[in-house]
Amino acid sequence: MMRVSDKHSKITQAAVKVFAKKGFFNARISDIAKEAKVADGTIYLYFNNKYDILISLFEDEIGKIILQVKLLLEKEDDPCQKLHIFAKHHLLLLEEKKDLAEVLQMELRQSNEFMKEYRNTKFIEYIDIISAIIHQGQDMGIFNKAISPGIAKRAIFGALDEMSRLWVLADDPHYTIEETADQVCNLFLNGLKNPPAPTT
Amino acid sequence: MMRVSDKHSKITQAAVKVFAKKGFFNARISDIAKEAKVADGTIYLYFNNKYDILISLFEDEIGKIILQVKLLLEKEDDPCQKLHIFAKHHLLLLEEKKDLAEVLQMELRQSNEFMKEYRNTKFIEYIDIISAIIHQGQDMGIFNKAISPGIAKRAIFGALDEMSRLWVLADDPHYTIEETADQVCNLFLNGLKNPPAPTT
DNA sequence: GATTTTTATGAATCGATATTCATTTTTGGT
DNA sequence: ACCAAAAATGAATATCGATTCATAAAAATC
Structure with a gap:
């Protein structure tokens, strides 16, 4: 199994890329999911919601x-x-x-x-x-x-x-x-x- | 009839208020319309789209x-x-x-x-x-x-x-x-x- | 290798809202 | 007062995308 932190940080890194490119509001969860190579739903196992990704990042x-x-x-x-x-x-x-x-x-x-x-x-x-x-x-x-x-x-x-x-x-x-x-x-x-x- | 510029600037002033309070992306056109006391559709007689309000403002x-x-x-x-x-x-x-x-x-x-x-x-x-x-x-x-x-x-x-x-x-x-x-x-x-x- | 627990999936849901447009109202001219 | 043009309306449309959740895969435990 992949270490939890690995997936958390994979998503964070992906979010940085996507937020930088599109801006927070134009970034779609599915964009971040695709960039991180995880399913959309997976993101919600590590973050409460979209804003939480930004704050925690x-x-x-x-x-x-x-x-x-x-x-x-x-x-x-x-x-x-x-x-x-x-x-x-x-x-x-x-x-x-x-x-x-x-x-x-x-x-x-x-x-x-x-x-x-x-x-x-x-x-x-x-x-x-x-x-x-x-x-x-x-x-x-x-x-x-x-x-x-x-x-x-x-x-x-x-x-x-x-x-x-x-x-x-x-x-x-x-x-x-x-x-x-x-x-x-x-x-x-x-x-x-x-x-x-x-x-x- | 109200001068065209009056309505244009009424909408602009309303948009300033609403954008300041909610931020651009969380501001709804209907919020701006209500604040300016015009119909939602009226805004589109003076601006091409939501972004256009921000830029022109x-x-x-x-x-x-x-x-x-x-x-x-x-x-x-x-x-x-x-x-x-x-x-x-x-x-x-x-x-x-x-x-x-x-x-x-x-x-x-x-x-x-x-x-x-x-x-x-x-x-x-x-x-x-x-x-x-x-x-x-x-x-x-x-x-x-x-x-x-x-x-x-x-x-x-x-x-x-x-x-x-x-x-x-x-x-x-x-x-x-x-x-x-x-x-x-x-x-x-x-x-x-x-x-x-x-x-x- | 069977069972339980943990982790991951992604299609379906559900609310939201920018924009359109058929209709109504107002205006200005006669 | 009547008419045509301009301006305004706001309900309906059409799309979008965050979040959920029933299901599946993977890992851990025995």
């Missing part, structure tokens, strides 16, 4: 991402570097798992009564990684204390998320991931304004 | 926003101030037209074959306002020329958009719009890092 996958990025950050002390690592890791998701990136984006935007109820604690955990970095930087005296970490974490996440959207939609990305991560970090660390002229 | 409304914000920016020369104006205007939309803000966000994220085809030129026109400001700042020598306006425009839009999302979903906003606009601008203009200590 989101929590599983973002959980993995949180673990990965926290592990990477552990080794680093400098908050600037940490921000770099976070940004690069976030954007690299696109290269490695384009479909997943697309679905995660989508999930956050499902605007309806259901989603407004659902408190997305995993997502909050993810962006709180950013505010923790900012706090640390402020405590170390490197970051400006006038910046609200609660706002900045959203701004930084939003910026990265929007860069993702660009990649997902555009066929020819104008910039590389490296370039983009560097640019975004530079922007957030140093700002748009020119540094005051060096005192000669 | 988006283009009309974002068109108005572009006009408004361009008018506001005309009077101002300083790029920093311009950025402030843009940010504040973007966030104020939320206060004035929460439903619309929600629908505009949603529209951008409908991830499916259809949306990937649809080249959203109005949206591009909107965010190009930001890159124009950045260009101007760079030409004037105020902004760092190492920043790519093409990336920064996305980052700034993404940050503002994410702040919107927070408001739309959260019942108790922690920050005021003024505060948020100031914080976001400060972040983008000056960056996270502390300014170098003044040379005494």
Whole structure:
């Protein structure tokens, strides 16, 4: 017998593909079933309903991402570097798992009564990684204390998320991931304004 | 007889409400018809199909926003101030037209074959306002020329958009719009890092 | 290898709803 | 007031697709 988890994850992987291609509402259960090579009914042995596939997919996958990025950050002390690592890791998701990136984006935007109820604690955990970095930087005296970490974490996440959207939609990305991560970090660390002229 | 445009816009306004509440796919034509106080069939005298309502709504409304914000920016020369104006205007939309803000966000994220085809030129026109400001700042020598306006425009839009999302979903906003606009601008203009200590 | 338990199947059900169109109402001109 | 054209109606249509469940296959137990 195939291990239970194998079928669960086969269906999840198939759902990622299908949701990314068609969007949640246009994706049919039978599409996911076909992609996963199981019967339609089998899906209901592992998930309660269509929405449950999306939610459970989101929590599983973002959980993995949180673990990965926290592990990477552990080794680093400098908050600037940490921000770099976070940004690069976030954007690299696109290269490695384009479909997943697309679905995660989508999930956050499902605007309806259901989603407004659902408190997305995993997502909050993810962006709180950013505010923790900012706090640390402020405590170390490197970051400006006038910046609200609660706002900045959203701004930084939003910026990265929007860069993702660009990649997902555009066929020819104008910039590389490296370039983009560097640019975004530079922007957030140093700002748009020119540094005051060096005192000669 | 009621002017044609009145009915068209009655339906559009109703659609904004219903889409915001239920999301595009869960919104029924009959919901929109009821909200607009017209018959279901009447909607098809003004729009080709359900998707057409969304697209046309988006283009009309974002068109108005572009006009408004361009008018506001005309009077101002300083790029920093311009950025402030843009940010504040973007966030104020939320206060004035929460439903619309929600629908505009949603529209951008409908991830499916259809949306990937649809080249959203109005949206591009909107965010190009930001890159124009950045260009101007760079030409004037105020902004760092190492920043790519093409990336920064996305980052700034993404940050503002994410702040919107927070408001739309959260019942108790922690920050005021003024505060948020100031914080976001400060972040983008000056960056996270502390300014170098003044040379005494 | 027979029996029980677990897992999988996919055709049938059942509700939903986008769209159509025959009919009615309103309008504007005479 | 009457007529033709335009606008509006809303019940009927026609399709779609999530979910169920009686049945079958596979695995575990004896």
